[in-house]
Amino acid sequence: MNKENSVILDIRNLHREFKMGEETVKALNGVSFTISKGEFVTIMGSSGSGKTTLLNILGCLDKPTSGTYLLDGIDIGKLSKTQLAGYRNRKLGFVFQSYNLLARTSALENVELPLMYNKDFSAKQRKEKALKALEAVGLSQRVHHLPNQLSGGQQQRVAIARALVNDPVMILADEATGNLDTRTSYEIMMLVQELNDVQGKTIVFVTHEPDIASFSKRTITLKDGKIIKDAVNTNVQNAKESLASLPPIDEEITNPVT
Amino acid sequence: MRIVNLIQLALRAIKRNKMRAFLTMLGIIIGVAAVIAMVAIGQGSKQSIQSQLSGMGSNMIVIRPNSNIQGGARLDNTTVQTLTEPDVAALEKDPQYFTAVSPQVSSRGQVINGPNNWTTNIQGVSPDFLKIRSWPLQEGVNFTQQDVKTSAKVCLVGQTIVSNLFPDGSDPIGKMIRFKNIPFKIIGVLSKKGENTFGQDQDDVILAPVTTVQKRILATIYYQTIFASALDEKSTDKAVDEITNVLRASHKLPPGTDDDFTVRSQAELINTFTATSQILTILLAVIAGISLIVGGIGIMNIMYVSVTERTKEIGLRMSIGARGIDILMQFLVEAILISVTGGLIGVAFGIAATKLVTIFLHWPTLVTQASVILSFMVCFITGVFFGYYPALKASKLDPIEALRYE
Structure with a gap:
C-alpha cells in the first residue's frame, strides 16, 4: 500500500479553544499530522492533554477553531451540521468505551443502525451487511442476543461490527478497552489488529494504556494540546501472542477470532 | 430515516x-x-x-295583528282587530314568494256527540290550511272554497276529538257533532300530529270553514291569524318582506309608521x-x-x-x-x-x-x-x-x- 498516494486524514495547524467564563482554554494548540490508508495509530496522552477534543474533531462531532482538517480530501471545517452528520454516517465508524449499544435491541439491529440513516440501503441490504459485519467480529452465533445477554467483550464486538457496517474510511475508537479486563482487552485488540492487517482498515485508537498502544503501528502522544511525540512503533506486539502469554484461567473464554 | x-x-x-x-x-x-x-x-x-319545528309545517309564515295601545290600555294580539278579509284577498291576488294563504279564527267551547262531550278549540280556516301545516287527512275529504263561501256547517276533527267523542271506535265520518249547540257534520279526520315542541296536543282540534266560525260562533269579521306558506325554505325571508309590503298597502299605512301586524316565519323560530x-x-x-x-x-x-x-x-x-x-x-x-x-x-x-x-x-x-x-x-x-x-x-x-x- 502506497502511503504517499493515499492520505485519508490531513490535519494542519489545528487549534480548538473553549471559552470558560473569562478564560480561554486552548485544548488543541497547533496540531498537525497525516494518516494514510491502512494505518493503525494510537493517540496517547494523560487526561487534559486534548486527546478527547482531537478525537471529537476527527470524528466530525466538533469543528476546529482554526486550522484545516481534510478527511478523504474534504475540508470538514466548511461543512454544515447536517453535512457533518452525513460524513459521520458514511465515512466513519465509532467505537466507544462504554459500548453505547441500544438497550433491548438485538445485536443485529444495533449493527444495522448506521445504515438506517442511509437511504441508499434497503431493509434486505441492511440485514445482509449487518450479518457480514457480525461475522467479521466473530458473533455469528449471537445475532439475536440483546446487549444484556452479552458479555462486555461481546458487547464491544457488536459495537465494532456497528463501526464496520458502513465500510468507513476510518474507525475511531475512544478508550475502547477501558471497561474491559486485560484478557478481554487483548481479545479486542486481536480483532482490531486483524481488521487492520487482513482487511486493511484504517484505525485511530485513543488510549492511555501503553500496552494497548504497543499493538499499534504508530503512536502520537499529546500533551497540553500539542504533539510531543509522533513515532512509528518498531516493535509491534502481536495481541494473539500476548493473549497466549497471559496466565491461563479455568473458565471458558469466548472463542477468539482467527 | x-x-x-x-x-x-x-x-x-x-x-x-x-x-x-x-x-x-x-x-x-x-x-x-x-x-x-x-x-x-x-x-x-x-x-x-x-x-x-319543521313538523309544524314547512316554510310556514304566521301573520298576527300587533299588540297595540288603545286609549292607554295595552291590548293583546287576539283582541286587536286589524286583519280582515280584504287582507287575505290582497295576499292571494298575485303572490311571488309564497303560495297558500289561510286566515284563522278560533274559539274554545264544548263539543258534544250524544252522551260524550269534550272541551276543545274550533279553528276556522280556509282549505289551504292543511297544505300550509303539511297536515294530511287520515280519511274523508277536506272542505272546499264553496263551503267557505256558504259558511257550511262541516268540519274536520283531530285524533284526540275522535277518541273522546267516539270512544266506541265507530267511524266518525258523516256523523253530526255539536259545538256550542251548532251542529257540524264531520267530513274528514286529520292524521295524528302528536305534541308540538311546547308539549301542546296538536290533535285536540276541530277545523271548520273560517266563515262558519266567524259568523255562526264568534260573530266577527276579523281574523286572529293569517297563515301563509313560502315557496321554499330559501324564499321565506323574501316572502316575509312581500307579505309585509302587501299588508302595509292594504292597511294604507303611510311610510315611517310601524306595522300594525307581525310577520313571523318558521325559519326565525328554527334559528x-x-x-x-x-x-x-x-x-x-x-x-x-x-x-x-x-x-x-x-x-x-x-x-x-x-x-x-x-x-x-x-x-x-x-x-x-x-x-x-x-x-x-x-x-x-x-x-x-x-x-x-x-x-x-x-x-x-x-x-x-x-x-x-x-x-x-x-x-x-x-x-x-x-x-x-x-x-x-x-x-x-x-x-x-x-x-x-x-x-x-x-x-x-x-x-x-x-x-x-x-
Missing part, C-alpha cells in the same frame, strides 16, 4: 413503556371521547328540535332554537377541547421525560450519522403515534358512550362524521404541537454532550 422505520422505532419505544404510554394516552382518550359524546348530544338535540343548541354544542365542545389540551400537555411532559431519558441514545444516534431532522422526526412520530392511538381509542369510547346515553337516558344523539374526523385531526395536531418542542430539544442536543450524559 424512512417513515416505516420511524414508525417501527416509535412503536418499539411505546411498547417498552406500555403503562406510561397508556397513561399518557388516557388524557387524549378522555378528551376525544368527551368531544365525540358531547357534540353528539348537542347535535342530537339540535336535530330533534329542527325536525319537530332561535338552533342558535340555542348551537351555543350548547359549542360550550360542550369547549369543555371537551380543554380536556384535549390537558391531554396534550401530558404528552409534552412525557416526551420531555423521554428525551432526557434517552439523551445518551440520541448522542449515539447522532454520532453514527443521525441528522437533527432524523432525531426530530423520531420523537415527533412517537408523540403523534401516542396521540393518534389515544384518539382512535377515544373515538371508540365516545361512540360507545353516546350509544349508552341514547339507550339509558333516551336523549337524542347524533354522531356526525365531521366530529369524528375533526377530533382525529385535533389529535394529530395535538401530537405535532405538543411533541414538537421536546423533539426539537432532542434534535438540538450536542452529540458530544449527549454521549457523555449519565
Whole structure:
C-alpha cells in the first residue's frame, strides 16, 4: 500500500479553544499530522492533554477553531451540521468505551443502525451487511442476543461490527478497552489488529494504556494540546501472542477470532 | 430515516413503556371521547328540535295583528282587530314568494256527540290550511272554497276529538257533532300530529270553514291569524318582506309608521332554537377541547421525560450519522403515534358512550362524521404541537454532550 498516494486524514495547524467564563482554554494548540490508508495509530496522552477534543474533531462531532482538517480530501471545517452528520454516517465508524449499544435491541439491529440513516440501503441490504459485519467480529452465533445477554467483550464486538457496517474510511475508537479486563482487552485488540492487517482498515485508537498502544503501528502522544511525540512503533506486539502469554484461567473464554 | 422505520422505532419505544404510554394516552382518550359524546348530544338535540319545528309545517309564515295601545290600555294580539278579509284577498291576488294563504279564527267551547262531550278549540280556516301545516287527512275529504263561501256547517276533527267523542271506535265520518249547540257534520279526520315542541296536543282540534266560525260562533269579521306558506325554505325571508309590503298597502299605512301586524316565519323560530343548541354544542365542545389540551400537555411532559431519558441514545444516534431532522422526526412520530392511538381509542369510547346515553337516558344523539374526523385531526395536531418542542430539544442536543450524559 502506497502511503504517499493515499492520505485519508490531513490535519494542519489545528487549534480548538473553549471559552470558560473569562478564560480561554486552548485544548488543541497547533496540531498537525497525516494518516494514510491502512494505518493503525494510537493517540496517547494523560487526561487534559486534548486527546478527547482531537478525537471529537476527527470524528466530525466538533469543528476546529482554526486550522484545516481534510478527511478523504474534504475540508470538514466548511461543512454544515447536517453535512457533518452525513460524513459521520458514511465515512466513519465509532467505537466507544462504554459500548453505547441500544438497550433491548438485538445485536443485529444495533449493527444495522448506521445504515438506517442511509437511504441508499434497503431493509434486505441492511440485514445482509449487518450479518457480514457480525461475522467479521466473530458473533455469528449471537445475532439475536440483546446487549444484556452479552458479555462486555461481546458487547464491544457488536459495537465494532456497528463501526464496520458502513465500510468507513476510518474507525475511531475512544478508550475502547477501558471497561474491559486485560484478557478481554487483548481479545479486542486481536480483532482490531486483524481488521487492520487482513482487511486493511484504517484505525485511530485513543488510549492511555501503553500496552494497548504497543499493538499499534504508530503512536502520537499529546500533551497540553500539542504533539510531543509522533513515532512509528518498531516493535509491534502481536495481541494473539500476548493473549497466549497471559496466565491461563479455568473458565471458558469466548472463542477468539482467527 | 424512512417513515416505516420511524414508525417501527416509535412503536418499539411505546411498547417498552406500555403503562406510561397508556397513561399518557388516557388524557387524549378522555378528551376525544368527551368531544365525540358531547357534540353528539348537542347535535342530537339540535336535530330533534329542527325536525319537530319543521313538523309544524314547512316554510310556514304566521301573520298576527300587533299588540297595540288603545286609549292607554295595552291590548293583546287576539283582541286587536286589524286583519280582515280584504287582507287575505290582497295576499292571494298575485303572490311571488309564497303560495297558500289561510286566515284563522278560533274559539274554545264544548263539543258534544250524544252522551260524550269534550272541551276543545274550533279553528276556522280556509282549505289551504292543511297544505300550509303539511297536515294530511287520515280519511274523508277536506272542505272546499264553496263551503267557505256558504259558511257550511262541516268540519274536520283531530285524533284526540275522535277518541273522546267516539270512544266506541265507530267511524266518525258523516256523523253530526255539536259545538256550542251548532251542529257540524264531520267530513274528514286529520292524521295524528302528536305534541308540538311546547308539549301542546296538536290533535285536540276541530277545523271548520273560517266563515262558519266567524259568523255562526264568534260573530266577527276579523281574523286572529293569517297563515301563509313560502315557496321554499330559501324564499321565506323574501316572502316575509312581500307579505309585509302587501299588508302595509292594504292597511294604507303611510311610510315611517310601524306595522300594525307581525310577520313571523318558521325559519326565525328554527334559528332561535338552533342558535340555542348551537351555543350548547359549542360550550360542550369547549369543555371537551380543554380536556384535549390537558391531554396534550401530558404528552409534552412525557416526551420531555423521554428525551432526557434517552439523551445518551440520541448522542449515539447522532454520532453514527443521525441528522437533527432524523432525531426530530423520531420523537415527533412517537408523540403523534401516542396521540393518534389515544384518539382512535377515544373515538371508540365516545361512540360507545353516546350509544349508552341514547339507550339509558333516551336523549337524542347524533354522531356526525365531521366530529369524528375533526377530533382525529385535533389529535394529530395535538401530537405535532405538543411533541414538537421536546423533539426539537432532542434534535438540538450536542452529540458530544449527549454521549457523555449519565
